[in-house]
Amino acid sequence: MSETTALRWAEKYPELGGEPIPVAPYVSPQAYEAEVEKVFKKTWLRVGRVEEIPNAGDYKVKKLQFAKTSVILIRGKDNVIRGFHNTCSHRGNKVVVETGGDETFGHNKAAVVTCRFHGWVYNATGALVDVPEKEKFHAGFIDEENGLTSIRTDVWEGFIFINLDSSGTQSLKDYLGAMGDHLAGFPYHAMESVFAYNTELNCNWKVAHDAFAEAYHVATIHAGSFPDVFGSGLQDLQLLGDHRTAAVCLTNNAKPKPAAALATSITGASLINFKEKTMLPESVNPSNRKDFAFELTVLFPNILLHISEGLWFTHQFWPMGPNKTRWEGKYYLPKVSSYAERWAQQFAVTLQRNAWLEDTATMEDTQDALESGAKDVMHLQDEEILLRHGYHVLEKYMK
Ligand code: FES
Numbered sequence: 514m515s516e517t518t519a520l521r522w523a524e525k526y527p528e529l530g531g532e533p534i535p536v537a538p539y540v541s542p543q544a545y546e547a548e549v550e551k552v553f554k555k556t557w558l559r560v561g562r563v564e565e566i567p568n569a570g571d572y573k574v575k576k577l578q579f580a581k582t583s584v585i586l587i588r589g590k591d592n593v594i595r596g597f598h599n600t601c602s603h604r605g606n607k608v609v610v611e612t613g614g615d616e617t618f619g620h621n622k623a624a625v626v627t628c629r630f631h632g633w634v635y636n637a638t639g640a641l642v643d644v645p646e647k648e649k650f651h652a653g654f655i656d657e658e659n660g661l662t663s664i665r666t667d668v669w670e671g672f673i674f675i676n677l678d679s680s681g682t683q684s685l686k687d688y689l690g691a692m693g694d695h696l697a698g699f700p701y702h703a704m705e706s707v708f709a710y711n712t713e714l715n716c717n718w719k720v721a722h723d724a725f726a727e728a729y730h731v732a733t734i735h736a737g738s739f740p741d742v743f744g745s746g747l748q749d750l751q752l753l754g755d756h757r758t759a760a761v762c763l764t765n766n767a768k769p770k771p772a773a774a775l776a777t778s779i780t781g782a783s784l785i786n787f788k789e790k791t792m793l794p795e796s797v798n799p800s801n802r803k804d805f806a807f808e809l810t811v812l813f814p815n816i817l818l819h820i821s822e823g824l825w826f827t828h829q830f831w832p833m834g835p836n837k838t839r840w841e842g843k844y845y846l847p848k849v850s851s852y853a854e855r856w857a858q859q860f861a862v863t864l865q866r867n868a869w870l871e872d873t874a875t876m877e878d879t880q881d882a883l884e885s886g887a888k889d890v891m892h893l894q895d896e897e898i899l900l901r902h903g904y905h906v907l908e909k910y911m912k
């Protein structure tokens with residue numbers, strides 16, 4: 514396939530069509546409700562990393578507002594991480610008080626959690642192990658039936674996923690399918706989170722997703738942070754089941770300012786320079802392109818996972834309402850071994866933070882304008898194929 518063909522992805526994936534896509538799913542409360550029920554309560558969702566709860570008895574509580582619940586992820590003495598609804602079997606109080614807002618962390622040496630209301634105690638397998646004044650409950654009260662309500666939980670490459678569909682049978686491995694293989698083996702665990710952002714945006718979760726899932730906007734929106742750095746076209750595109758991935762590449766035209774050139778010569782913490790392939794999985798940048806910058810992957814429904822030589826980062830979009838989304842961005846880099854590296858990393862981090870602010874700046878305006886009703890459709894060009902694929906996958910779930 515020639516890279517110069519203007520409609521190369523349409524030629525490769527004719528089944529996706531070339532029509533404009535409808536605005537309605539971005540603004541309709543009914544569409545939002547249907548997506549929550551048919552997608553977010555049915556599919557595997559990333560809710561953490563194993564490094565966040567490294568020791569037996571560590572736990573994390575993650576709010577899942579769209580499902581009106583929160584999940585306790587607790588590492589047991591057997592080192593297994595399990596997930597449970599944060600709802601007490603006695604009178605339904607939250608077992609762990611969510612002092613941290615959307616994410617609360619804690620540790621209990623005995624690997625148990627205790628409801629603060631009346632003191633019921635649950636262990637890391639979810640079993641009810643202590644009930645104060647148990648003899649005063651009526652006959653027929655059986656501890657074994659009153660553990661925490663479990664949530665299907667599994668781990669892929671150190672990412673903790675949950676699935677709220679208690680009757681679902683598809684494993685996480687099967688859900689990720691070929692995309693799981695494509696991204697496996699990258700040293701995610703060898704890097705640490707150097708910065709994280711989250712905020713609530715007044716836009717539909719798809720508006721936020723779409724703004725990050727194409728490179729067409731880079732020349733305009735990122736003219737400040739990344740002038741003439743990235744090409745607008747995607748390379749090595751693969752649509753793998755419900756998921757999708759492509760390489761974003763460098764133009765090799767960029768003339769970095771002196772400080773940027775110095776920073777990138779000290780550390781590979783930024784996306785703007787090419788680095789030899791040493792840690793990327795074989796299937797990422799398979800032809801070892803010299804302009805490869807990073808892999809842009811969408812794990813359906815709401816995670817963007819980007820890997821590159823010596824760094825990785827994620828965006829995640831949690832639906833909160835038809836026009837409300839919690840966006841979480843996290844950036845991971847190797848540990849530094851000198852102050853020069855620390856400075857160079859911070860330079861890259863600042864650049865990336867600015868780019869993310871540029872990205873998020875469009876979203877609420879987009880939502881407002883879509884809700885005006887002035888337009889019924891959006892027009893996607895060939896290099897916005899990840900959005901087009903996303904639309905079709907969502908349609909499939911809606912049916
Ligand atoms: S509601 Fe939890 S112990 Fe009473």
Ligand SMILES: [Fe+2]
Nearest residue numbers: 724725735872
């Ligand atoms: Fe962007």
